[in-house]
Amino acid sequence: MKSAASPSFYKAMMAVAWKDLTAEIRSREVFSAMLVFALLVVLIFNFALDLEAGTRASITSGVLWVTFTFAGTLGLNRSMAQEKDRGCMDGLLMAPVDRSAIYMGKVIGNLVFMFAVEIVVIPVFSVLYNVNLINLGLIFVVLLGSIGYIAVGTLLASMAVQTRTRDMLLPILLFPVVIPLIVAAVKASSGFIQSLPMTEITPWLNLLIVYDVVFLAVAWMVFDYVVEE
Amino acid sequence: MIQVRKLIKRFGPKTILNQLSLEVADGEFVAILGPNGAGKTTLLRILSSLSKPTFGEISIAGFSLPSQSANVRQRLGVVSHLPLLYGDLTAAENLVFYGRMFAVPSLTERVNQVLKLVGLSHRSGDLVRTFSRGMQQRLAIGRAVLHDPEVLLLDEPHTGLDQDACDMLDEVLKEVAIQGRTILMTSHDFVRVQNLANRFDVLSRGKIVSTIKSDQLTRDGLQAFYRQALELK
Numbered sequence: 001m002k003s004a005a006s007p008s009f010y011k012a013m014m015a016v017a018w019k020d021l022t023a024e025i026r027s028r029e030v031f032s033a034m035l036v037f038a039l040l041v042v043l044i045f046n047f048a049l050d051l052e053a054g055t056r057a058s059i060t061s062g063v064l065w066v067t068f069t070f071a072g073t074l075g076l077n078r079s080m081a082q083e084k085d086r087g088c089m090d091g092l093l094m095a096p097v098d099r100s101a102i103y104m105g106k107v108i109g110n111l112v113f114m115f116a117v118e119i120v121v122i123p124v125f126s127v128l129y130n131v132n133l134i135n136l137g138l139i140f141v142v143l144l145g146s147i148g149y150i151a152v153g154t155l156l157a158s159m160a161v162q163t164r165t166r167d168m169l170l171p172i173l174l175f176p177v178v179i180p181l182i183v184a185a186v187k188a189s190s191g192f193i194q195s196l197p198m199t200e201i202t203p204w205l206n207l208l209i210v211y212d213v214v215f216l217a218v219a220w221m222v223f224d225y226v227v228e229e
Numbered sequence: 230m231i232q233v234r235k236l237i238k239r240f241g242p243k244t245i246l247n248q249l250s251l252e253v254a255d256g257e258f259v260a261i262l263g264p265n266g267a268g269k270t271t272l273l274r275i276l277s278s279l280s281k282p283t284f285g286e287i288s289i290a291g292f293s294l295p296s297q298s299a300n301v302r303q304r305l306g307v308v309s310h311l312p313l314l315y316g317d318l319t320a321a322e323n324l325v326f327y328g329r330m331f332a333v334p335s336l337t338e339r340v341n342q343v344l345k346l347v348g349l350s351h352r353s354g355d356l357v358r359t360f361s362r363g364m365q366q367r368l369a370i371g372r373a374v375l376h377d378p379e380v381l382l383l384d385e386p387h388t389g390l391d392q393d394a395c396d397m398l399d400e401v402l403k404e405v406a407i408q409g410r411t412i413l414m415t416s417h418d419f420v421r422v423q424n425l426a427n428r429f430d431v432l433s434r435g436k437i438v439s440t441i442k443s444d445q446l447t448r449d450g451l452q453a454f455y456r457q458a459l460e461l462k
Contacts, residue, residue, distance in 0.1 A: 006299060007332035015329035023317035026356070087311030091372070094277055095330035096302040228281070 009104075012097035016105020020079065021112060030078045034117045038071035042121060046128045060131045061189035065182050067121060068114070068142075069149065073171050075113050076153040079106065080161040089161075093227060103154065103223035107216075110150045118142055137192035137201070144208040145185035148215055152177050155219040159226050184208045230255045230380060230411040231276065236285035238271055238435075245271045247435035249285070258412040260422040262455055263432035269415035272432070273384045276413070277307045290379050303331070306373030306381045306410075310388040312365040313372065316358030320349055320368050323357055324375055331376035339375065347371040347401050363394025370401050374410075381405065383414035387421060395421060423451045431458035 007015070024030055045063045083089040092102050122142070126133045153174055160169040184207040191201035231253040238246040245268045253259050263269050274280040276289065278298040287294040290304045307313075314323050321340055328336040344350045347367040357365060366386060373381060386402075387395050395418075402425055406412055416422045422429070423443070429451060431439045439458030446454060 006303060007329060011332070012330060015326060018329075019315065019318065019322075019326045022322060023315055027317045029317075082315075086316065087309060087313045088315060090279055090307075090309065090311075091313035091327065092330070093279060094302055094305070094307055095327070096299045097330060 006096045009098050009101045012095070012101035013105040013108070016092070016102055017108035017112075020106065020109030023082070024109070024113065029082075030075045030113050031116055033078060034071040034075040034113060035120055037074050038067050038117050038121045039124060041067045041070055042125055042128060056129060056131055057194045058190055060125070060129050060133075061186050061193055063129075064122075064125060064133070064189060065145065065186050067125075068118065068146070069175075069178070069182060071117055071121075072114055072146075072149055072153060073174060075117075076110060076150070076157040076174075077160075077167055077170050079110055079113070080154075080157040081166065084161045084166075089158075089227070099224040099227060100220045102227075103158070103219060106158075107150055107154050107219075110154055111146060114146045114150055118146065131193060133193070135192060138189055141185055141188045141192065141205070141208065144205070144212055145181060145189075148181045148208065148212040149178055151212065151216045151219050152181075155223060155226060158223070180207065181211050184211065230257070230290060231413060232286070232288040233272075233276075234286040236272075236275070236287065237283045238268070238275060238280070239283045245435055246275075246282075246285075249432075249436055251430065251437055253411055253413055255411055256409050257428060258406050258426045259414070259428045259430060260426035261413065261415045261430050261432050261437075262417070262419070262422070262451075263415070264459070267432045268435045269432055270384055273307070273309075273382050273413070273415060277305060277382055278302055303376070304379045306376070306378035307384075308366075308369050308373045308381070308386050309384040310386070312357075312369040314357045314365060314368060317356060319354050319356055320344065320360070320371075321353040323368065324372060327372050328375055333376050343371040343375050346374070346404060348397065361394065363390050363397060366390060366394065366398055367401055370398070370405065374405055379411060381410050381412045383412065383416075385415055385417065387416060387418050399425060419451045419455065429454070431455055433459055 049059065083092065093099065122133050156173045157170055160166045160173060163169055184204045188201050188204035188208065191204065231251065233249060233251040236246050236249040237244065249272065261269055271280065275282050276287065278294055278301055281295050289301045292300040294301055318326065321344065324340040324343060325336060328340060333339050344353050347370055349364060349368055349371070352364065357368065360368065386398060390398060399421060414426065427443045429441050430437045441454055
């Protein structure tokens with residue numbers, strides 16, 4: 001018998017992300033649930049809000065982020081539930097790796113699911129709401145907003161999954177924490193949709209960047225304590 | 230190999246393990262028997278570094294818990310009554326994933342070896358969710374021994390298996406034990422345990438109350454020893 005070595009942080013992180021993506025490509029459980037839900041939200045808002053061309057540009061960014069937020073919650077719940085239901089989280093925690101690598105691997109997996117949904121939703125949204133959402137600035141905002149949302153969401157989902165009321169608990173824990181992120185993402189998106197000058201958009205972009213850095217760092221540091229019994 | 234001294238575990242006001250002391254020598258196969266709620270699973274969760282002790286000293290392969298838990302985890306394989314496997318990955322993919330998490334060298338070769346050991350080579354490309362409970366449990370043992378650990382912890386591995394699956398699991402466990410690993414197993418199945426372990430400890434109300442080696446068992450067998458141990462406590 002020989003003692004195995006510990007894998008590097010990067011290798012452990014990529015192993016977790018590879019595992020999540022391989023399993024998801026096969027089952028499409030998380031992606032299809034998120035996508036169907038997101039498209040339904042887009043459709044319902046489209047019928048519910050009979051928008052004039054003038055108000056459309058200012059409202060659509062809010063609807064867009066509500067869609068991403070709700071669909072994201074669904075994906076985060078499913079992603080962590082898969083680890084918990086078959087005891088796989090214990091299997092991960094028993095590996096001789098820095099537990100932050102597990103967190104970062106889960107973040108990468110969840111981000112890929114979120115981006116995949118956004119890639120489908122944004123063109124559909126553009127057509128239904130008759131607003132051009134395909135511009136570089138807006139894509140940058142979606143990228144920053146998604147990173148912050150998934151960083152916090154993955155951490156809180158790993159807490160919520162340990163309770164019996166995990167499906168209800170995650171949004172209750174998550175939404176208050178992501179309010180600054182969502183406000184900044186809505187304002188920045190709205191700025192790009194309405195072609196406002198960059199001086200009005202930059203503060204919101206800065207807030208998004210700071211939020212992402214701070215919450216990724218905090219989650220990285222506290223994940224070990226969150227998953228500990 | 231495993232040394233536990235005056236281990237106490239409390240959940241709030243409830244004391245689950247109460248000054249428990251235990252020693253398992255190199256290459257020994259020890260079975261821990263006890264009624265439900267005696268603290269068997271809690272003990273194994275602490276030894277596998279998933280839970281922290283309230284008080285007490287624990288040393289596994291020369292490393293103490295919880296301070297050197299990463300070193301302990303490198304030398305530990307764990308099988309619980311849950312398979313800890315991903316249903317949407319194939320048998321080989323599950324082992325490759327865990328192999329990466331344990332930095333197993335020559336991984337492809339080792340995965341093939343382990344699949345052969347647990348008799349699942351012919352199903353290596355099949356999704357784990359299509360496996361029977363017995364096959365999943367055999368693969369779980371494969372996952373636990375993949376990184377060639379010095380110590381194996383088994384928490385009621387026969388739970389939920391039919392007789393044939395239990396027989397096959399026992400064959401795998403015997404094969405694993407022959408390789409000289411130190412094994413600590415909890416179980417309720419006296420007949421099977423008697424054929425596997427070479428020492429039996431009875432755990433009751435958070436303490437080891439009696440111990441016997443397999444060659445010291447009387448003709449009445451393990452069940453009689455167990456009943457006597459619980460009556461005497």
